[in-house]
Amino acid sequence: MTSIVVKRYYSSYNTFNNMNMSTENSEDQIANFLKVLGQPVRIQIVLIIGENDACVCHLEAILGIRQARISQHLIALRNAGIVSTRRDGRHIYYRLENPKILDLVYQTAEMLQIDAAPLKASSNRIEPGCVCPRCAKEMAEC
Numbered sequence: 001m002t003s004i005v006v007k008r009y010y011s012s013y014n015t016f017n018n019m020n021m022s023t024e025n026s027e028d029q030i031a032n033f034l035k036v037l038g039q040p041v042r043i044q045i046v047l048i049i050g051e052n053d054a055c056v057c058h059l060e061a062i063l064g065i066r067q068a069r070i071s072q073h074l075i076a077l078r079n080a081g082i083v084s085t086r087r088d089g090r091h092i093y094y095r096l097e098n099p100k101i102l103d104l105v106y107q108t109a110e111m112l113q114i115d116a117a118p119l120k121a122s123s124n125r126i127e128p129g130c131v132c133p134r135c136a137k138e139m140a141e142c
């Protein structure tokens with residue numbers, strides 16, 4: 001009799017624990033999201049993509065860091081649902097899953113009294129020497 005009661009107790013205790021582990025509370029979700037975004041290079045990547053699509057070569061040309069390192073950041077951003085990918089021929093393009101993230105960055109800048117204009121400009125930047133289709137097209141039209 002006693003053993004049945006104990007068994008039931010542990011069973012409900014385990015269920016409670018499992019629920020706690022699988023269901024993050026709101027603060028955890030926000031903290032985890034900000035943690036992924038909380039690296040200067042990742043904020044740069046988000047700003048460069050902006051409301052457009054950007055391929056890794058475009059990010060590489062602007063950031064001046066190696067593609068392998070950029071890819072690691074893109075994987076983290078993709079796993080967090082911040083960016084998604086689209087393949088077009090031999091290029092893979094990255095876009096923001098939700099452009100509201102730009103407002104988050106701009107508003108944070110405003111709160112810190114940082115001029116958001118240069119941050120906003122990085123989204124439409126055409127980089128001379130970049131071989132991505134967008135820059136190559138713009139440069140050819142010049």
Ligand SMILES: [Zn+2]
Nearest residue numbers: 058130132135
């Ligand atoms: Zn480019």
